[in-house]
Amino acid sequence: MPSAIEVRGLVKEYGPVVAVRGITFSVPEGSVFAFLGPNGAGKTTTTEILEGLRRASQGEVQVLGRDPWTEGRALHVETGVIPQDFHFFEKITAREAVEYYSALFHVRPKVDDLLARVALSDKADARFDTLSGGQKQKLGLALALVNDPRICFLDEPTTGLDPHARRAIWEVIRKLREEGRTVFLTTHYLEEAELLADRVAIIHRGRIIAEGSPGEIIQAHGGPERLVVAGGPAVVEFFRRQEGLAPTTRDGQVEIPIRSKEEGLGYLDALRSSGIPWGGFTVERDTLEDVFVRLVGRMDDGVLKSEGEA
Amino acid sequence: MNGRRIAADLKITARGYLRNPVALFFALVFPLILILLFGLIFSGGSGGPVTIYTQNFDHQSPASQAFLSALNNTSAVRIQLVSTSVGNLSTYLGQNGYAVGLVVPAGFGANYTHGVPVHVTLFTNPQAASSAGIALGAVQGVANAFNLAVACPPLKDCQLVSIANQNVGSNVYTYIDYLIPGLIGFSILTSPMFSMVDVTSSYRKEGLFRQLSLTPLTRAEWLTSRILWYILLTFLSAAIMLGIGLGIFGAHVTVSLDILPFLILGPFFFVALGMVAGSAARTPETAAVIGNIVTFPMMFLTGTFFPVSEFPPALQLVARVLPLYYVIDGMNQVMLFGNLRAAGIDLLVILAASIVVFVLAIVLFRWRDE
Numbered sequence: 001m002p003s004a005i006e007v008r009g010l011v012k013e014y015g016p017v018v019a020v021r022g023i024t025f026s027v028p029e030g031s032v033f034a035f036l037g038p039n040g041a042g043k044t045t046t047t048e049i050l051e052g053l054r055r056a057s058q059g060e061v062q063v064l065g066r067d068p069w070t071e072g073r074a075l076h077v078e079t080g081v082i083p084q085d086f087h088f089f090e091k092i093t094a095r096e097a098v099e100y101y102s103a104l105f106h107v108r109p110k111v112d113d114l115l116a117r118v119a120l121s122d123k124a125d126a127r128f129d130t131l132s133g134g135q136k137q138k139l140g141l142a143l144a145l146v147n148d149p150r151i152c153f154l155d156e157p158t159t160g161l162d163p164h165a166r167r168a169i170w171e172v173i174r175k176l177r178e179e180g181r182t183v184f185l186t187t188h189y190l191e192e193a194e195l196l197a198d199r200v201a202i203i204h205r206g207r208i209i210a211e212g213s214p215g216e217i218i219q220a221h222g223g224p225e226r227l228v229v230a231g232g233p234a235v236v237e238f239f240r241r242q243e244g245l246a247p248t249t250r251d252g253q254v255e256i257p258i259r260s261k262e263e264g265l266g267y268l269d270a271l272r273s274s275g276i277p278w279g280g281f282t283v284e285r286d287t288l289e290d291v292f293v294r295l296v297g298r299m300d301d302g303v304l305k306s307e308g309e310a
Numbered sequence: 311m312n313g314r315r316i317a318a319d320l321k322i323t324a325r326g327y328l329r330n331p332v333a334l335f336f337a338l339v340f341p342l343i344l345i346l347l348f349g350l351i352f353s354g355g356s357g358g359p360v361t362i363y364t365q366n367f368d369h370q371s372p373a374s375q376a377f378l379s380a381l382n383n384t385s386a387v388r389i390q391l392v393s394t395s396v397g398n399l400s401t402y403l404g405q406n407g408y409a410v411g412l413v414v415p416a417g418f419g420a421n422y423t424h425g426v427p428v429h430v431t432l433f434t435n436p437q438a439a440s441s442a443g444i445a446l447g448a449v450q451g452v453a454n455a456f457n458l459a460v461a462c463p464p465l466k467d468c469q470l471v472s473i474a475n476q477n478v479g480s481n482v483y484t485y486i487d488y489l490i491p492g493l494i495g496f497s498i499l500t501s502p503m504f505s506m507v508d509v510t511s512s513y514r515k516e517g518l519f520r521q522l523s524l525t526p527l528t529r530a531e532w533l534t535s536r537i538l539w540y541i542l543l544t545f546l547s548a549a550i551m552l553g554i555g556l557g558i559f560g561a562h563v564t565v566s567l568d569i570l571p572f573l574i575l576g577p578f579f580f581v582a583l584g585m586v587a588g589s590a591a592r593t594p595e596t597a598a599v600i601g602n603i604v605t606f607p608m609m610f611l612t613g614t615f616f617p618v619s620e621f622p623p624a625l626q627l628v629a630r631v632l633p634l635y636y637v638i639d640g641m642n643q644v645m646l647f648g649n650l651r652a653a654g655i656d657l658l659v660i661l662a663a664s665i666v667v668f669v670l671a672i673v674l675f676r677w678r679d680e
Binding site for chain 2: 051052053054072073076077079081083085086087088089090091092096100101103104105106127
């Protein structure tokens, strides 16, 4: 599959501050790519460079085969963007906004279609300053789709929205993917990335610290699977006495790292034979959030820092 | 430049503007209030008696004395005697900007008593139509009374006292005449300045410019649409001002297409200047301060409310460095003095200033950051 976005060695400096420190990634056409990172990690800077709003200090950036900074005008016909914290003219209605964008892009205004897509039909004639945060974001999404774009850039589209509005935006993003559009999404909601994205890159302090599908990242950076057994101090004591085991306790449960299902079954078998009463068991693995917290935390502790700068 | 996109942007600008009561108030209603207020306060003179500057070459005769005191008694006019030694009354009126004058000729009394027709000469200014009418009515009335007082045989013309009415060559302006170009200038200044400074800085803060930069709309198209909008608003407010001035206050200004260049270049200049002020500041708050610093001196010192010619000489010099002075002076030259040559010079000054500010606006005003 051809790449919709190609980034190699991208660096962005704001005077003495280095916001992006040489990142490389690519986004295949037709996929959803999520850019994850804590606030200030360089997500928005990278996104704005891809959109053509900022100039890269160093490195190579191509979107649909074009340089976004110098060929922005040609590129913007094929891209749709919702910037972070989308704003529009206060006294203009949703319908008028779509008509305005349609005129600018010289396309037939499909107002009702677009507003229905983002579930905003009931607010078609409401002025922008009367819309809620979620409704404003939906209008931003509708405007981003006016020109039937091949790539959509969505910069934290659900930040600050209630769960209902967030789900509505997710639906639209899924639909975009079904239609074969490329979606570049930034978010700091891990759940969102895990649900929607084909590929995820975790950026922290201007560097990509993990990249792949959510599953691959968890595989590569997550801890081993854990057998979690509910039971009292006797259960803890039982596992402590087993050779080579390092059980930990959390919320009154015992957690034992396991390498395979068979290993786990072995421990449960032993526990049953011992006759000690116990409550039940689950097998858990890290979520993307666990991985994220661990990676970012380790880096902040300086463990990865020296590696990264090597 | 693409006309379709400019039209689309003009439409959305107009909609937003017309739905913003504050902007609309300052653009159209505020100058209206000002013209009504200042017009009522300062045009009070027209309510009192009309002063007739009078030369009496027959001051010895009781008849001429009676004629003038009869005029004074009408309470519509007031006789102000002018020495006969000043020479030609018409010239004197012109030099002093007086509207109405009367000459009572030598031998007036003797002729009247002997039944020989005499005529008095009344100088009036067509631009001061109402005072001219009042003065003519009063003089005519008194002359009729004098004519009726003579015993007149039947079928004989007894129009002993007649009136020769002459126009005064010079122009006479009332306050309202200066106020019309002044207040048109005021709205050319204030409505683009206040809103462009705010729009430029707050659109940048809210990311609206970045957003527009992601559409095919160009900066030049956006700027053109704004300039067109403020030219339209200026036409509208000039029409309102002229309507009020001519209709309510009886102003006598020349309405000619020659003021159009000022109604176009004026908003053009101030839209660009507002953008420069808005772009120079980092926050909307600082932008507002810069905007006010630029705007306020021009609001008062450029002939908006009072003619610059009545300023102390030092302030007249200050006025000449403020661009709005040339817009208002140019409109005065066209509408009051009919001096198109002087208006042309004013126009050249504004044109040069507009080019400089427009280039500066294009250089300073960015859709996006590096």
